[in-house]
Amino acid sequence: MIFWRQVRELTIASLKSRYRKTVAGFLWVILNPLMQYSVQAMVFGSFLRINIERYPIFLLSGLLPWIFMTSTLEMSCSLLVTSRDFLKAYRVSGLVLFFSQVLDNLINFMAAFLTVLIPLTILGHVPWAGLLFVPLAMIPLALFAAGTAVLLGTTHVFFRDTRFILQFVLSISYFVTPIFYGIQLVPEQLRWVIYLNPLYALILPFRDALYLEDYNAFFGHWLVAMGIGTTAAVAGWTFWKARRTAVYLHV
Amino acid sequence: MSDSLLEVRNVSLQFNVDPVRGWTFRDVFTDWAKDPIRRSRRERTKLKVLNNVSFEVRTGERVGLIGLNGVGKTTLCRCIAGIYRPSSGAIRAPSDIRAVFSTAVGIQPDLTGRENAKLLSHFIFPHEPDTGKLVEEALDFSELGKFLDMPYRTYSNGMQTRLTLSLISAKPAALFILDEVFEGADQFFREKISKRMLDVLHQSGAALFVSHSADQIRRVCTRLVILDAGRIGFDGAVEDGLRFYDRNQSQTASNS
Numbered sequence: 001m002i003f004w005r006q007v008r009e010l011t012i013a014s015l016k017s018r019y020r021k022t023v024a025g026f027l028w029v030i031l032n033p034l035m036q037y038s039v040q041a042m043v044f045g046s047f048l049r050i051n052i053e054r055y056p057i058f059l060l061s062g063l064l065p066w067i068f069m070t071s072t073l074e075m076s077c078s079l080l081v082t083s084r085d086f087l088k089a090y091r092v093s094g095l096v097l098f099f100s101q102v103l104d105n106l107i108n109f110m111a112a113f114l115t116v117l118i119p120l121t122i123l124g125h126v127p128w129a130g131l132l133f134v135p136l137a138m139i140p141l142a143l144f145a146a147g148t149a150v151l152l153g154t155t156h157v158f159f160r161d162t163r164f165i166l167q168f169v170l171s172i173s174y175f176v177t178p179i180f181y182g183i184q185l186v187p188e189q190l191r192w193v194i195y196l197n198p199l200y201a202l203i204l205p206f207r208d209a210l211y212l213e214d215y216n217a218f219f220g221h222w223l224v225a226m227g228i229g230t231t232a233a234v235a236g237w238t239f240w241k242a243r244r245t246a247v248y249l250h251v
Numbered sequence: 252m253s254d255s256l257l258e259v260r261n262v263s264l265q266f267n268v269d270p271v272r273g274w275t276f277r278d279v280f281t282d283w284a285k286d287p288i289r290r291s292r293r294e295r296t297k298l299k300v301l302n303n304v305s306f307e308v309r310t311g312e313r314v315g316l317i318g319l320n321g322v323g324k325t326t327l328c329r330c331i332a333g334i335y336r337p338s339s340g341a342i343r344a345p346s347d348i349r350a351v352f353s354t355a356v357g358i359q360p361d362l363t364g365r366e367n368a369k370l371l372s373h374f375i376f377p378h379e380p381d382t383g384k385l386v387e388e389a390l391d392f393s394e395l396g397k398f399l400d401m402p403y404r405t406y407s408n409g410m411q412t413r414l415t416l417s418l419i420s421a422k423p424a425a426l427f428i429l430d431e432v433f434e435g436a437d438q439f440f441r442e443k444i445s446k447r448m449l450d451v452l453h454q455s456g457a458a459l460f461v462s463h464s465a466d467q468i469r470r471v472c473t474r475l476v477i478l479d480a481g482r483i484g485f486d487g488a489v490e491d492g493l494r495f496y497d498r499n500q501s502q503t504a505s506n507s
Contacts (some may be wrong), residue, residue: 003378008360009373013366080476089353091332091453161275245336248329249266 003096004078010100012074033067033112037215043147044180052182054211057125060116061210062203065137068109069145069202070170076149077103077156077163084251087111094247095240098153102146106138133209133218140229141202147232151239157243173199255458257308257331257426263481264301264326300326301337302481308426313458315472315489317496324461324476325352328428331459345425347378349463352430354415357391360404364395364414367403375419381425385421392447393417394440412436420448427451427458435465445470465493 018029023074039062045055052058053130079097080087087094113134120126124208156162177199186194208218242249282393294424299321308314316324329335331342342408350412368390379385390399393413398406406414412435419432433441449471452458460471468475468489473490477485485495 005380006373013362013370016366017361019502020361078429085353086358089351089356090371091350092374106407120485129373159274159276159279161277185406214291246266248334 003093003099005104006092006096006101010096011103011107014104015101019170029071029108030112030115033064033108036067036073037063037112037116040180041250049187050181054125056123056181057118057127059180060120061206062177064109065141065206066114066118066174066177066179066199067112068105069141069199071108072102072105072145072197073149073152073170074163074164075105077152077166078249079149079153080157080251081160087248087251094244095150096154098146098149102142102149104138105145106142109138125211127210129207129215130211130213133215134194134206136222137205137209137225140205141227143229144198144202144227144232147229147234147236150236151232154239154243154247157247173197176237179203201228202226254310256310256312256345257306257459258341258343259307259327259331260302260305260341262301262327262330262337262342264323264330264337265297265299266338268296268298268454296331300481301330303340303366304478304483305340306476306483306486308457308459310456310475312462312492313472315475315476315492316459316461316478317467317468317492318478319500323481324478325430328352328378328430328459328461331426332428347425348428348455349375349419349426350430351419351423351429351432352377352417354412354435355408356415357403357406357411361402363400363434364403364406364410365390365399368399368414368418371415371418376422377498379422384416389417389421392412392421397401408435409440410423411438413440416444416448420444423451423454423456425456427455427460429458430461431463433462433464448505467494 012210037059041056043058044050074183076098079101080094083094083097087093087097128151152162152166176193177197178194183191183194204221205218205225208214208221253387255395279453304327305321316326316327322444326335328350329352330337331344331347334350341443356448357364358370359367361419362370368386369382372379372386376382393399395410395413398410403411412432415435416432417473419429433445436468445467452471459473461470472489475485475487475489476493477496483490484499
């Protein structure tokens with residue numbers, strides 16, 4: 001109870017602060033994914049002509065969850081270090097900070113998602129039934145983001161270049177995860193690379209719900225994603241428990 | 252006699268210090284690549300910050316904690332507050348602890364002082380579901396007036412201290428832990444806040460009070476503990492303790 005109240009208050013304050021600083025600051029967190037989305041939709045859909053039907057909705061189903069995850073991880077990585085004064089002044093659990101960061105990004109995701117949805121609705125691309133599955137698909141993704149955020153943020157206390165390594169790894173992962181292209185484009189003998197990629201497994205339920213509208217496949221993929229999300233969350237929790245005192249000493 | 256409220260038994264805290272260790276993956280990698288043998292053989296130094304500390308605090312006591320810089324006062328307080336877990340030993344403490352280690356911290360510097368106070372209140376009074384009234388009263392007391400609606404980042408150190416001290420003294424707690432928190436306030440406000448703080452401490456269970464000012468210790472405390480290199484060097488009456496501390500310090504000074 002106390003924990004969630006603190007998470008809620010912290011999230012409200014950080015949204016308020018971003019809105020106050022500049023209106024652009026608030027718009028940025030929505031505009032940034034929108035820009036990325038429209039540029040990629042144009043480049044891959046119209047220039048390179050990736051041969052996928054209803055490309056805008058295909059891209060939406062992969063790109064926005066991806067942006068949610070990467071921005072959560074990037075913002076969380078240095079979170080403990082930048083909040084060191086606060087952590088040292090009061091009795092605060094570092095986990096409150098991480099959860100608030102995830103919640104903050106979740107709200108931004110929803111705002112960006114709804115903004116993209118409006119033009120797509122006008123174009124008549126949106127499967128209404130599929131939308132109902134999006135919150136369900138968010139659960140494993142948010143669990144994964146939270147667990148990984150704690151792992152990375154804690155590691156960053158001891159190795160201050162974790163942030164740069166993360167950026168490097170994420171930019172590579174973007175190309176080996178079928179987000180702007182479909183798995184059919186990958187030669188059969190190389191597909192195992194994709195299947196080993198946990199990030200793709202987390203994106204799949206979104207694709208089933210929003211693009212393929214295949215709700216039987218959804219539940220199979222969702223269970224796999226839940227397995228991955230839960231594993232990351234447990235790993236993050238365990239690592240935090242073990243390193244907690246060291247974190248407060250070294251931060 | 253009154254009940255025991257806080258019990259610290261054989262508490263030690265140590266951590267590894269490795270002055271040569273790199274703080275980035277890159278350093279660690281290049282260290283290994285340069286000289287793997289030396290790297291793996293090098294021994295780590297264990298720094299013992301607290302060494303077998305034991306004491307007990309009863310309800311109604313206000314214990315002053317003094318010692319030179321770096322003897323482990325803050326570390327001990329953080330252990331009691333539940334921020335650090337000791338390497339060995341046990342601590343039994345009430346759950347309603349109000350621990351403050353710095354008065355110059357706002358969480359969102361771009362928000363106003365009032366908004367930061369509201370936000371902070373959920374961390375200072377975690378058990379209080381609705382802190383609205385507490386905060387309003389505290390802000391009134393702080394006399395920051397029109398500054399309350401200015402961004403926190405524009406506050407001077409003294410103004411930040413006013414805000415925080417007014418807030419933490421708004422309500423009694425089972426155990427207060429105050430670590431050098433009076434240093435930032437101006438003289439007028441220090442007088443005013445000291446009165447309020449004393450009142451609240453009198454209504455509270457017990458207090459641990461870290462300070463370098465003998466006057467403040469005399470005013471607040473009923474008992475004095477002196478920490479010396481991670482151990483308890485003295486535990487007893489305030490005046491005896493202050494004399495003991497003065498004597499020891501001047502000895503150390505003449506020896507060196």
